Amino acid sequence: MSAVDAGLARAGAGRPVSGRVSFAEWLRHSGTMIRRNLLSIKADPEELMDVTIFPLIMTVLFTYVFGGAMKGSVHGNYLEFLVPGILAQMLTFGTMYTGIKLSNDFSKGVIDRFRSLPIARSAVLNGHIVAALLRLLIAAVITTGSAVALGFRVHTSPLAFLAGIGVLMTLGFAISWVAVYIGSIAKTPQAVQGVGQLVLFPMMFASSIFAPTATMPGWLQAFVKINPLTTAADSARALMSGGPAFHAVWVTLLWSAGLTVLFAPLAVRAYKRRS
Amino acid sequence: MTQTRVAATSVDAAVSTRGLVKRFGDQVAVDAVDLEVPMGTVFGLLGPNGAGKTTIVRMLATLLTPDAGSASVGGFDVVRQAHSVRRVIGLTGQYASVDEALSGRENLYMIGRLLDMPARAARARADQLLETFGLADSAKKVAKNYSGGMRRRLDLAASLVGTPQVLFLDEPTTGLDPQRRNDLWDIVRELAWNGTTVLLTTQYMEEAEALARQIAVMDRGRIIASGSPEELKQQVSGRRLRVRPADATDLPVLQALMAEVLGTAQEEGTDQVSGPLAADEQLNLVLREIAAKEIALADVSTFTASLDEVFITLTGTGAGHDNDENGGDAGRNEGR
Numbered sequence: 001m002s003a004v005d006a007g008l009a010r011a012g013a014g015r016p017v018s019g020r021v022s023f024a025e026w027l028r029h030s031g032t033m034i035r036r037n038l039l040s041i042k043a044d045p046e047e048l049m050d051v052t053i054f055p056l057i058m059t060v061l062f063t064y065v066f067g068g069a070m071k072g073s074v075h076g077n078y079l080e081f082l083v084p085g086i087l088a089q090m091l092t093f094g095t096m097y098t099g100i101k102l103s104n105d106f107s108k109g110v111i112d113r114f115r116s117l118p119i120a121r122s123a124v125l126n127g128h129i130v131a132a133l134l135r136l137l138i139a140a141v142i143t144t145g146s147a148v149a150l151g152f153r154v155h156t157s158p159l160a161f162l163a164g165i166g167v168l169m170t171l172g173f174a175i176s177w178v179a180v181y182i183g184s185i186a187k188t189p190q191a192v193q194g195v196g197q198l199v200l201f202p203m204m205f206a207s208s209i210f211a212p213t214a215t216m217p218g219w220l221q222a223f224v225k226i227n228p229l230t231t232a233a234d235s236a237r238a239l240m241s242g243g244p245a246f247h248a249v250w251v252t253l254l255w256s257a258g259l260t261v262l263f264a265p266l267a268v269r270a271y272k273r274r275s
Numbered sequence: 276m277t278q279t280r281v282a283a284t285s286v287d288a289a290v291s292t293r294g295l296v297k298r299f300g301d302q303v304a305v306d307a308v309d310l311e312v313p314m315g316t317v318f319g320l321l322g323p324n325g326a327g328k329t330t331i332v333r334m335l336a337t338l339l340t341p342d343a344g345s346a347s348v349g350g351f352d353v354v355r356q357a358h359s360v361r362r363v364i365g366l367t368g369q370y371a372s373v374d375e376a377l378s379g380r381e382n383l384y385m386i387g388r389l390l391d392m393p394a395r396a397a398r399a400r401a402d403q404l405l406e407t408f409g410l411a412d413s414a415k416k417v418a419k420n421y422s423g424g425m426r427r428r429l430d431l432a433a434s435l436v437g438t439p440q441v442l443f444l445d446e447p448t449t450g451l452d453p454q455r456r457n458d459l460w461d462i463v464r465e466l467a468w469n470g471t472t473v474l475l476t477t478q479y480m481e482e483a484e485a486l487a488r489q490i491a492v493m494d495r496g497r498i499i500a501s502g503s504p505e506e507l508k509q510q511v512s513g514r515r516l517r518v519r520p521a522d523a524t525d526l527p528v529l530q531a532l533m534a535e536v537l538g539t540a541q542e543e544g545t546d547q548v549s550g551p552l553a554a555d556e557q558l559n560l561v562l563r564e565i566a567a568k569e570i571a572l573a574d575v576s577t578f579t580a581s582l583d584e585v586f587i588t589l590t591g592t593g594a595g596h597d598n599d600e601n602g603g604d605a606g607r608n609e610g611r
Contacts, residue, residue, distance in 0.1 A: 020358070025391060032388045040376035043417045109372035113433065116336045118361035119389050275339055 033127020099183030319487030368445025
């Protein structure tokens with residue numbers, strides 16, 4: 001068996017056996033994991049549906065169903081109000097998918113395979129987090145492109161638009177750690193989905209994503225105002241359509257930092273502990 | 276052959292454990308296990324579901340931390356030098372899997388890259404293994420569309436990308452049809468012949484007997500017997516003599532005659548008699564008596580008990596009839 005022989009030569013070459021992973025190796029291992037997660041989109045295009053088709057349907061539906069009724073209660077036209085909101089909404093199900101995939105890796109035994117390899121321990125999580133951000137970026141491009149076709153226009157500047165995407169991605173990064181945490185502690189991928197929907201649906205609707213908050217009752221407004229999805233949507237709205245952005249951006253970044261500082265260590269610990 | 280050993284350390288045991296213990300809650304899954312697997316041999320860890328085989332493999336593969344005792348693989352301690360252990364092992368098991376969303380080729384390429392092979396070498400290695408395992412035609416197919424046998428071969432190929440010195444095979448043929456199983460056996464023999472140390476867990480005596488030079492029989496977390504397949508059989512029942520008369524009506528006479536000489540004898544099936552052979556002289560005695568009674572014979576043979584019988588004698592249970600469905604090694608409740 002030639003395949004076996006070839007390897008013997010490698011073992012015989014006296015490969016240095018060390019207990020450390022160099023920075024170059026860490027980078028390569030993480031890169032390989034990112035590639036792996038992106039390749040799986042090719043095998044499972046439905047994976048992107050959550051963050052492409054779904055927002056698209058929402059955009060079209062909300063624009064034509066609510067757009068008329070909303071006229072007057074939003075500044076400018078509803079599409080311009082809605083699209084930044086939809087971009088913020090993507091952060092929820094787009095990142096929850098990462099938790100589902102991680103949980104799947106655990107239950108299928110893929111994590112065991114990786115753990116028996118001499119690779120950087122963090123590579124698997126790095127791969128999931130970075131792939132989640134790339135998936136969000138792809139989705140943002142598709143959503144913005146389709147929105148432009150429907151009549152959406154950026155009224156600020158390309159730079160401000162990119163800053164808006166940047167703020168959203170920062171929060172996406174933070175929520176990805178929450179997703180990784182849930183993916184590491186949940187017993188099955190279905191449980192991740194269940195928990196995710198339970199938390200995300202209220203957060204998504206009790207926000208400024210789809211409608212202005214002024215007409216909501218006071219108790220709800222109290223929640224809506226601190227909801228990071230509200231501040232993320234408001235940030236994107238201000239940076240894309242104009243208006244004061246400072247406060248919303250600041251609060252969103254604070255949320256991102258807080259969630260990351262809390263959940264990244266929790267997620268890493270839960271990931272390491274699970275056997 | 277010899278050059279494979281160069282990369283290893285100077286110890287001659289590829290795998291060695293001392294008083295290895297793993298508990299899950301208050302259940303002892305692995306109870307003070309000592310193992311010694313010589314380099315370049317196939318070692319069979321045999322036992323029913325829940326005996327603790329998989330738990331041992333998971334500790335040796337650095338996936339679980341032992342609660343007590345020590346273990347080394349390729350001369351490296353599985354706890355203190357886990358990273359070095361990972362450089363010399365391959366793992367194929369019920370638990371370690373390939374990525375179902377990737378093609379066979381992408382899976383092997385990915386592992387090559389994770390093992391720090393240059394891209395070109397990783398691609399070449401992937402293609403070579405796909406060829407060896409008869410997966411070249413399905414190289415671009417996503418692994419979740421593979422048949423069970425193909426999946427198993429891809430799993431095995433994935434654990435061989437880095438050409439491990441020590442290969443752990445956790446129940447590698449469970450669920451395979453006989454043809455696929457034999458193919459896999461051939462691959463294991465080939466690997467061992469080329470110098471790879473293989474630690475194999477199995478519920479099937481037949482498999483342990485076909486592949487392993489040394490076998491350890493496990494039950495409820497303990498090693499209850501070990502040795503070569505021949506030694507194990509001798510240990511339990513030794514040799515037996517089996518005689519088939521030309522005429523089945525001679526069976527009762529034959530049975531009485533053999534029982535007299537051998538101490539005991541049983542009719543087997545409808546046409547033969549067998550009894551335990553304590554010494555070679557008994558063979559002559561039996562044949563002389565048969566000749567004296569003028570019984571015509573169709574066949575005379577000696578044999579040792581099958582490993583299945585050995586196993587049942589040792590554990591008091593048949594293998595593979597445990598009701599522990601998920602194969603979880605902590606699954607036994609009845610304490611001893």
